[in-house]
Amino acid sequence: MIKLGHEAPVASMDPATGKLVYAVNNDIQTANLRGAGAMCDEQGIADGERVPLAQQAKDLGSTEVFPQIVKHNNNGRFIVVCGDGEYIIYTSQALRNKAFGPALDFCWSATATGDYAIRESIGRVKIFKNFKEHKTVKAVTSSAEGLWGGHCLAVRGPDSVVFYDWAEGAFVRKIDVVAKDLHWNEAGTLCVIVCEETCYVLSFNAAAVEAALAGDESGATLGEDGVEGAFELVHEFSDKVTTGAWVGDCFLYTNIGNRLNYFVGGETMTVCHLDHTMYAGTTHSTSFPLLFDHPSLSEIALK
Amino acid sequence: MPSRITTSLLSFFSPLPVLAYSCFRYMLGYLPKEDRVFLMDNARNVVSFRVLLSVLQFQTAVVRGDMDSANALVPALPESEHSHVARFLESQGLKDEALSLTKDPDQKFDLALELGRLDIATELLAEVRREGSGRRVKG
Numbered sequence: 001m002i003k004l005g006h007e008a009p010v011a012s013m014d015p016a017t018g019k020l021v022y023a024v025n026n027d028i029q030t031a032n033l034r035g036a037g038a039m040c041d042e043q044g045i046a047d048g049e050r051v052p053l054a055q056q057a058k059d060l061g062s063t064e065v066f067p068q069i070v071k072h073n074n075n076g077r078f079i080v081v082c083g084d085g086e087y088i089i090y091t092s093q094a095l096r097n098k099a100f101g102p103a104l105d106f107c108w109s110a111t112a113t114g115d116y117a118i119r120e121s122i123g124r125v126k127i128f129k130n131f132k133e134h135k136t137v138k139a140v141t142s143s144a145e146g147l148w149g150g151h152c153l154a155v156r157g158p159d160s161v162v163f164y165d166w167a168e169g170a171f172v173r174k175i176d177v178v179a180k181d182l183h184w185n186e187a188g189t190l191c192v193i194v195c196e197e198t199c200y201v202l203s204f205n206a207a208a209v210e211a212a213l214a215g216d217e218s219g220a221t222l223g224e225d226g227v228e229g230a231f232e233l234v235h236e237f238s239d240k241v242t243t244g245a246w247v248g249d250c251f252l253y254t255n256i257g258n259r260l261n262y263f264v265g266g267e268t269m270t271v272c273h274l275d276h277t278m279y280a281g282t283t284h285s286t287s288f289p290l291l292f293d294h295p296s297l298s299e300i301a302l303k
Numbered sequence: 304m305p306s307r308i309t310t311s312l313l314s315f316f317s318p319l320p321v322l323a324y325s326c327f328r329y330m331l332g333y334l335p336k337e338d339r340v341f342l343m344d345n346a347r348n349v350v351s352f353r354v355l356l357s358v359l360q361f362q363t364a365v366v367r368g369d370m371d372s373a374n375a376l377v378p379a380l381p382e383s384e385h386s387h388v389a390r391f392l393e394s395q396g397l398k399d400e401a402l403s404l405t406k407d408p409d410q411k412f413d414l415a416l417e418l419g420r421l422d423i424a425t426e427l428l429a430e431v432r433r434e435g436s437g438r439r440v441k442g
Contacts, residue, residue: 009329033349036351051349245332265367269391
């Protein structure tokens with residue numbers, strides 16, 4: 001088996017419009033995937049083959065930081081570029097600068113346009129409301145090592161995930177798992193925590209959290225463990241998940257074996273295997289083997 | 304399937320067996336209007352896979368136990384997906400529903416026997432005999 005690289009591309013797609021933005025070094029490019037399904041059908045492009053684009057990908061401009069994250073906000077009007085210890089928020093259409101600052105990590109709120117959080121250091125996480133600094137999150141874990149956005153703000157600790165509410169940065173719940181990734185569904189009712197070999201599907205009770213936080217002036221109704229019943233474990237399944245996204249109540253994901261699967265209500269279903277089959281050979285004119293990627297016969301030369 | 308050109312090129316200069324190569328693909332997301340999930344590889348090629356929204360919605364309704372919604376979604380399922388969906392229904396213990404939907408004769412026969420629907424089972428056998436293909440029906 002030949003493995004070719006393992007760096008994830010820096011890209012984001014706005015699921016509402018199908019607009020794609022991705023980084024090529026310091027340049028930000030854009031393309032539109034709307035109508036790609038019909039194009040594939042017309043041109044007989046099979047699953048797993050390169051998708052033809054209605055228009056050529058175009059340059060949006062370049063950024064001052066080397067992007068490690070590019071991500072659309074909840075309504076797709078803005079993108080953030082994060083890298084080199086800084087973040088810059090741009091309009092997604094014209095790449096006009098909207099906000100910037102220092103950040104090791106950045107994540108968007110799933111519910112409000114200009115709400116986001118940044119991780120400034122291992123001990124400092126800040127919430128921004130409508131692009132303005134709003135709250136510094138009181139750390140519940142010894143160190144903040146990462147952030148995930150969504151319907152709650154999630155901070156990755158060394159051996160836990162800690163959820164906070166976006167409005168006031170109040171502590172919601174601590175879940176003791178070593179997490180790799182985290183995905184919310186669009187409705188904010190389900191959240192999957194991806195660990196090395198296992199995934200935990202949690203249901204989120206937004207109403208209970210809101211009530212508990214609203215009724216609490218003194219901190220009395222909130223225990224040390226946060227809001228009772230905020231999250232409930234509904235499923236757990238074993239797989240080494242690499243990337244994923246929710247579609248309603250189905251969690252669509254790829255795993256380390258390069259399969260495309262989805263998980264729905266306790267069942268894992270395989271859509272297909274992602275790997276191309278490559279055909280190897282050597283030519284007499286070149287001294288190195290060639291791999292042919294069918295059916296386009298694009299060549300990858302291996303010295 | 305490899306194209307004819309590929310195959311002939313292969314036979315021309317291919318001393319090596321076929322290799323599978325594996326490459327990291329980042330999931331960009333799912334577009335319901337396209338019925339497709341989009342992924343991007345390291346070379347920034349976008350690839351897509353068809354995953355029908357109607358199938359996902361149907362299965363979601365079934366696991367929620369909302370059979371009314373599930374039944375309402377059946378007409379939206381293309382016939383090509385019926386056997387796949389039927390296998391899912393069987394895994395959920397919904398054998399009657401699976402039997403009514405499946406187009407796979409083997410699964411249909413097994414389910415008919417399990418559910419004691421000997422009328423359907425004998426009809427399937429009769430069909431096979433009529434075809435005279437000698438195809439074995441397992442079970």
